[in-house]
Amino acid sequence: MPLNTKTDARLQSALRQWGAHDHRLLQVLRAVQTPAGYLSAEVLAAVADSLSVPLAQVRGVASFYSFLSTEPVGDFRVQFSDSITDRMDGSAALLDKLCRLLWAEPGHVAGDGLVSVATTSCTGLCDQGPAMLVNGRAIGRLNHARIERISELILARIPVDRWPAELFEIVDIVRRRDLLLKCELEPGAALTVARRLSPAELIGVIARAGLRGRGGAGFPSASKWAACAAAPGPERYIVCNADEGEPGTFKDRLLLSQHADLIVEGMTLAGYAVGASHGLLYLRAEYLFLRDGLEQTLARRRQAGLLGATAAIPFDVELHVGAGSYVCGEETALLESLEGRRGIPRNRPPYPVTHGYRDRPTVVDNVETFCAAALVLLAGAEAFRKRGTAQSQGTKLLSVAGDSPARGIYEFPFGVTVRQVLQAAGAEDAIAVQVGGPSGTCISVDEFDRQISFEDLPTGGAFTIFGPTRDIFEVARSYAHFFAHESCGFCTPCRVGTSLLARVVDKIHAGYGTRHELAELEQLIAVLGKGSHCGLGHSAGNPIRDTLLRFMPAYERRLASADFAPAFNLDAALAPARRMTGRDDPAAHLGEGS
Amino acid sequence: MSQTFLLDGVAVPFQAGQSVLQAALAADRYIPHLCYHPEFRPHGSCKLCTATVQGRLVASCTTPAAADLVVHSDTEELRALRRTLVQMLFAEGNHFCPSCEKSGSCQLQALGSDLGVTTAGFRHYFPDRPVDASHPDAWIDFNRCVLCELCVRASAAVDGKDVFAFSGRGLSKRLIVNSPSGKLADSLFAVSDKAMHVCPVGAILPKRVGFAVPIGERRYDQHPISEQALADAPRAAGEPDV
Numbered sequence: 001m002p003l004n005t006k007t008d009a010r011l012q013s014a015l016r017q018w019g020a021h022d023h024r025l026l027q028v029l030r031a032v033q034t035p036a037g038y039l040s041a042e043v044l045a046a047v048a049d050s051l052s053v054p055l056a057q058v059r060g061v062a063s064f065y066s067f068l069s070t071e072p073v074g075d076f077r078v079q080f081s082d083s084i085t086d087r088m089d090g091s092a093a094l095l096d097k098l099c100r101l102l103w104a105e106p107g108h109v110a111g112d113g114l115v116s117v118a119t120t121s122c123t124g125l126c127d128q129g130p131a132m133l134v135n136g137r138a139i140g141r142l143n144h145a146r147i148e149r150i151s152e153l154i155l156a157r158i159p160v161d162r163w164p165a166e167l168f169e170i171v172d173i174v175r176r177r178d179l180l181l182k183c184e185l186e187p188g189a190a191l192t193v194a195r196r197l198s199p200a201e202l203i204g205v206i207a208r209a210g211l212r213g214r215g216g217a218g219f220p221s222a223s224k225w226a227a228c229a230a231a232p233g234p235e236r237y238i239v240c241n242a243d244e245g246e247p248g249t250f251k252d253r254l255l256l257s258q259h260a261d262l263i264v265e266g267m268t269l270a271g272y273a274v275g276a277s278h279g280l281l282y283l284r285a286e287y288l289f290l291r292d293g294l295e296q297t298l299a300r301r302r303q304a305g306l307l308g309a310t311a312a313i314p315f316d317v318e319l320h321v322g323a324g325s326y327v328c329g330e331e332t333a334l335l336e337s338l339e340g341r342r343g344i345p346r347n348r349p350p351y352p353v354t355h356g357y358r359d360r361p362t363v364v365d366n367v368e369t370f371c372a373a374a375l376v377l378l379a380g381a382e383a384f385r386k387r388g389t390a391q392s393q394g395t396k397l398l399s400v401a402g403d404s405p406a407r408g409i410y411e412f413p414f415g416v417t418v419r420q421v422l423q424a425a426g427a428e429d430a431i432a433v434q435v436g437g438p439s440g441t442c443i444s445v446d447e448f449d450r451q452i453s454f455e456d457l458p459t460g461g462a463f464t465i466f467g468p469t470r471d472i473f474e475v476a477r478s479y480a481h482f483f484a485h486e487s488c489g490f491c492t493p494c495r496v497g498t499s500l501l502a503r504v505v506d507k508i509h510a511g512y513g514t515r516h517e518l519a520e521l522e523q524l525i526a527v528l529g530k531g532s533h534c535g536l537g538h539s540a541g542n543p544i545r546d547t548l549l550r551f552m553p554a555y556e557r558r559l560a561s562a563d564f565a566p567a568f569n570l571d572a573a574l575a576p577a578r579r580m581t582g583r584d585d586p587a588a589h590l591g592e593g594s
Numbered sequence: 595m596s597q598t599f600l601l602d603g604v605a606v607p608f609q610a611g612q613s614v615l616q617a618a619l620a621a622d623r624y625i626p627h628l629c630y631h632p633e634f635r636p637h638g639s640c641k642l643c644t645a646t647v648q649g650r651l652v653a654s655c656t657t658p659a660a661a662d663l664v665v666h667s668d669t670e671e672l673r674a675l676r677r678t679l680v681q682m683l684f685a686e687g688n689h690f691c692p693s694c695e696k697s698g699s700c701q702l703q704a705l706g707s708d709l710g711v712t713t714a715g716f717r718h719y720f721p722d723r724p725v726d727a728s729h730p731d732a733w734i735d736f737n738r739c740v741l742c743e744l745c746v747r748a749s750a751a752v753d754g755k756d757v758f759a760f761s762g763r764g765l766s767k768r769l770i771v772n773s774p775s776g777k778l779a780d781s782l783f784a785v786s787d788k789a790m791h792v793c794p795v796g797a798i799l800p801k802r803v804g805f806a807v808p809i810g811e812r813r814y815d816q817h818p819i820s821e822q823a824l825a826d827a828p829r830a831a832g833e834p835d836v
Binding site: 041045054055056057059060063064325342347349484485486487488489490491492493495496497498499500503520523526527530531532533567 | 637638639640641642644651653656658671675678679682683685686716717719741756757758759760761762763764765766767770771772773774
C-alpha cells in the first residue's frame with residue numbers, strides 16, 4: 001500500500017536531512033513518526049525500501065526504542081514519568097485521576113484514538129516532579145489542578161502546540177555553584193587558549209588537571225584522548241553522551257540548556273586534541289525540548305567562526321536524538337544507536353578509542369566531562385586540581401531529588417560528604433540516599449560521612465534522598481522494574497535475570513515471600529553481577545543487594561513465616577466462581593481451617 | 595613453540611586471533627557453550643562459556659587468547675552460574691522435551707543434562723509464541739528459541755539473505771522473519787540454507803523427517819555434549835571466522 005501524501009512528504013524530508021544510508025535508520029524513523037503518530041507497516045516498508053535495509057531490521061529497530069511505536073497511539077500520547085521520585089510526589093494518584101477524567105485505561109488507546117496514557121522511565125524532571133510527556137513534550141510540577149487542565153485540553157482536542165506555554169515551563173534550580181557553574185564562558189575563549197598549545201600539549205594539560213570521566217566510571221580523560229589520537233584511522237570522532245537516563249539525575253539538563261557553549265567548546269577541544277573534525281551529540285529523547293536551543297547554539301557558533309569546516313579549529317557537531325532507551329547511555333550501545341541500530345552494547349575489546357563510531361577511533365565522553373575539559377583550559381590545570389581530592393580532581397554536579405525541601409542542582413568539590421550535601425539540602429533526617437541512581441549505591445544513616453569521589457562513592461550525579469517515612473523496599477522494587485524494562489535482551493543473565501528479580505520482589509510485595517525468595521534474590525544478584533554483558537546487567541542487582549544488606553527489616557516484615565509459599569493463591573483463583581454463584585460463605589473459601 | 599595460557603592449571607596453546615574458548619576446544623579442553631558455533635564469529639550472548647580470566651569473569655568465546663593468561667573454568671562457582679543460566683533459558687521459553695522432536699539432539703537439553711540441571715528452578719514464564727508452519731519444507735517453533743542469534747548470523751553471513759532478525763527488547767525480545775507478512779513462507783528462506791542447520795535447539799526444523807532417527811540413537815544419546823563438542827571442534831590451522 002503506498003504512503004499517503006503527508007507521510008511520504010515526511011519521509012522525503014527525513015531522507016533529505018539524513019541521507020538514505022542504513023546508519024541513518026533511527027534518525028529517519030524518528031523523523032517520520034509524528035509526535036502523535038506511529039510507524040505503520042507501510043511506513044516501515046517504505047523506510048526499509050528507501051534505505052535498502054531488510055524490513056526485519058527496520059522492525060527490530062522500531063520495536064527496540066520506547067518512543068517509537070509500531071501500534072497506533074492516541075492523538076494525545078501521555079507518558080507519565082515513572083521514577084521513584086515521581087511516585088513519592090504522588091504520580092500514581094495523578095495518573096489514576098487523568099485516566100478517570102479521560103475514560104482511559106493505562107497502556108491502552110481510549111476515546112476512539114483520542115488519547116493513550118502510559119508510563120515511561122524517569123524523564124529527568126525529578127526536581128520538579130511528578131512529570132509527564134505529552135506528544136514528547138515535557139510537563140513538570142504536576143498536581144490535581146494541572147491534571148484537570150490537561151484533561152480539558154485533551155477533551156477539547158486542542159493541539160499541544162497551542163497549549164498554554166506555562167505548562168511546559170522547565171525551571172533549572174541551581175542551589176550551589178562552584179568552579180564549573182560560576183564559569184562565565186566567552187564563546188571561543190577556551191579554544192583561544194588551546195590553539196596556543198599543540199594537540200599533545202593540550203592532552204598534557206588535561207592530564208595535569210587530573211580530569212576523569214564524569215559519567216561515574218572515572219576513566220582518565222587524557223589517557224582516553226591520547227589513545228584515540230594515537231589510533232590509526234582515516235578520520236576520528238568525538239561523541240558527547242547526553243543520554244542522561246539514570247533515574248534521579250537531571251544535571252545535564254541544566255548544562256545542555258544553560259551551558260551549551262561550554263559543552264561544544266569542550267567537544268571542539270577534544271577534536272583538536274585527537275585530530276577529529278566530526279562531533280556527534282546524542283540527546284536523550286526525553287530532552288527533546290532542548291533540541292532547538294542546542295541547534296541555535298551550534299548555528300551561532302558556526303556564524304562566529306567557532307564551529308564548522310572553515311573554523312580556526314575545523315570541527316562540527318551533529319545533533320542526534322535518541323528514542324527512549326536507558327542502555328544507550330552505555331557508550332558502545334550509544335555508538336550502535338548513533339549508527340542507526342538497536343542499542344546493544346558491543347563486545348570489548350576493541351574499545352571505542354580505536355573502533356568507535358563507524359569503526360573509527362572515537363572519544364565518547366559525557367556532557368559534564370566536556371564542560372570540565374573546557375573549564376580546565378579556562379581556569380588552568382592547577383586551579384582545577386586544587387578542588388577535590390587526591391584521586392578525584394575538580395567538582396561534581398549533583399542532582400538532588402527526593403525528600404528535600406531544597407531540591408535542585410548542587411555543585412560541590414569532590415570529597416564532599418553525603419552528610420554535607422544533606423545539610424545543604426535541608427534533609428538531615430534522611431534514612432537513605434541513593435548515590436548515583438539505581439546503578440549506584442544505596443547508603444544508610446551510619447554511612448553519611450562517606451565522600452562523593454571516585455575512591456569512595458562514585459556517581460554520575462544522581463543523589464536521591466529518602467526521608468524517615470519512606471519504605472525502602474518499595475524503592476528497591478521500583479528500581480528492579482526499571483532494569484527489567486530497560487534490559488536490551490542481548491545476554492541471558494540480564495534478559496531473564498532482571499525480569500525474574502522484578503517478579504520475585506513483586507511476590508514479596510504481595511505477601512507470598514519467604515526465606516526461599518530471599519535466597520532466590522541473592523542467587524539472581526550473583527548471576528547478574530557475574531554473567532552480564534554490560535554495566536546495566538552488572539549493576540541491576542545493586543538496589544536489592546544494598547537494601548537487603550542495610551534495610552533487611554523492610555523485607556522481613558513482608559515475609560510469610562513458611563519456608564516456601566506459592567505465588568498462586570488458590571482461594572483468590574476461586575473468586576470468579578464465587579461471584580458467579582453469588583456465594584461468599586465460609587464454605588466457599590479455601591484457606592486455614594477449611 | 596607456540597604460546598600458551600593456563601586453563602584450570604594446564605597449558606593450552608593458541609594461535610593469533612583465537613579466543614580463549616576456541617583455543618581450549620582445539621586443544622581438547624571443554625568449556626560449556628551454547629551460542630558459539632565454530633563456523634561463526636563469537637558474539638557472547640548466552641554467557642554459558644563465562645570463565646575467570648585474570649581474575650575477571652568474562653565470556654571466554656569473545657575474550658582473545660593471550661600468552662600466560664590464567665583462566666579458570668571448571669570451578670563450582672562457574673558450574674553454579676552455568677546451571678542457573680540454563681535454568682533461566684528453560685524458564686524463559688516453552689521447552690517440553692518429551693514432545694520435542696529435537697530431544698536427544700538439542701544442545702540446551704544436553705547442556706542441562708551434562709551440567710546436572712534437574713529442575714527449571716524458576717517459575718516458568720509460559721510465553722505466548724505462535725508457531726510458524728507456513729513454509730512448505732520447514733517450520734519454526736518460536737517457543738524453543740533461545741535467542742542465540744546463530745540463524746541470524748548464518749542467514750546474513752553465509753546465505754546472504756538476512757531472513758532473520760530480532761525485535762523487541764528485554765524479555766520481549768523475539769526472533770522475527772524478514773518478509774512483509776512476517777511469515778517464513780514469504781521470505782527467501784530455503785531448507786538448503788545454512789540458517790536451517792545451525793539452530794542448537796528445536797526452533798528451526800525441517801518438515802517430515804522429525805523422527806527419522808529414533809530417540810535413544812540421537813546425537814547426545816551417544817555421547818554427552820562435553821565430548822561431542824570436542825569432536826566437532828576445528829583442529830587445523832586457520833580458524834574459520836565468518
